[in-house]
Amino acid sequence: MDEIFDYIKKAVLSISNELKFPDTSYNQSQNKTGDTQLKFDVISDEIITNTLSKCPNIKALISEEKDESLILNEEATYIVAYDPLDGSSLMDVNFAIGSIFAIYEKKAQAKCLKAAIYSIYGPRLELVICKDCVNLYRLNKENEFIFVKKLIMQEKGKINATGGTQKNWDEKHAKFIKGLFDDGYRLRYSGAMVSDMHQILCKGGGLFSYPATKNSVNGKLRAFFEVFPFAYITEKAGGKTSNGLNESLLDLEFDNIHATTPCFFGSKYEINALLKAYNER
Template structure:
């Protein structure tokens, strides 16, 4: 596993360089779910593939940008699912973006098979957060000569102050709108950039809050993909002392996708916000 983590640091440095120097325009292609690909999406995907495809520990890699699984080493222990550049559409306005990685047991692409997760933030500083199942997440920052140094462990308070509500508001259900309004009525601060990684990173480092992407009229199964986005962040949030559920109250880590590109409604937060969400949605534990 340490070999994989070292590769993630190299990936971070290379994609950070690409963001600063590569063409930001659209390519002539679409990704696996029909979204137009930016040239930077393609470059980032190629860089991740280059770094991960020579690891003996890795049986296969699965990119959000590709339809099919890419075999690497038949005897490998892990399958790595990744979003090479989450939030790429906001790079052109110079907002922070990120990469997300889920490291799964070979043969078990599900929440229960997720052994570790990581994300990278490309912003004013280059940062990396790693979580291994059963351990508190660790926060790293790149410094001189590209070396990453450990900053601190990551933990959530019982209650936060930040509210990051995703999805087009006109398609929200009345239940969800009333719930989000109730958080703002309590004094929560809006923090939503259009990039999942920087928004969740802010909640984690500020000690709490809520990120929500519900099922909506236009996307009843949500927008965020289980293997590449929702499950890796679920592991990170639970490891930091928070919760991650869908809108029926199920732990995201209890879910198993039927297809590698399946999506799910998802909510990540501190205990207070998730418990308040369950109450608003009429969800009863047990």
């Protein structure tokens, strides 16, 4: 596992270096879920593919930007699913963006998830690695990732990062979100999941949500590349997750590697309040 972490660090460093002078224009192509690809989406995907393909412990790679899995070594143990550049549509306004990695054992299913990692390309290059606990690392002047601290979710937070166009929310979700604001929660939503989740984790609590909407009835965020790795990290940090009905996003199963789902990540207080609000008759 540590060897895979080292290869991911190399890929993240390469992407960070390329981001210093990026091409922010769009391709004519779209990925599997219909997003128009930035040229840098493709570049980031190529960097990760080329770097991780050299790791003998990786069985296959699954990318948000590729239609199918890439088989590397049938005899190997681990499958790495990744979003090469989360929040890439915000590159033109210079917001913090990142890369997300999920490491599955034998099979790409939530119950087989063994580790999750994300990088955040902001004023500092930071990396969060979660195996048994959630560890934050920061790049130093010697190009080494140095341990900073463990990230732990408190029982209750004050940050509310809620996605989806509000006019497409259902009444139940709109009422729940209003209740959080009435309780004094602060809106903190950039449109980049990595950035918004990083703030909640570093601040020790809050809620990130992307509900089912009228135009995205199955949610918008992708289970294998975004939802499962951040659910793993959130729960290992002491928080909770749900799709609005269940007690953990990690209980979900999908056959389609590009499946999406409504998703909620937060402190225990916010997720318990969500479940109460969503299940009221």
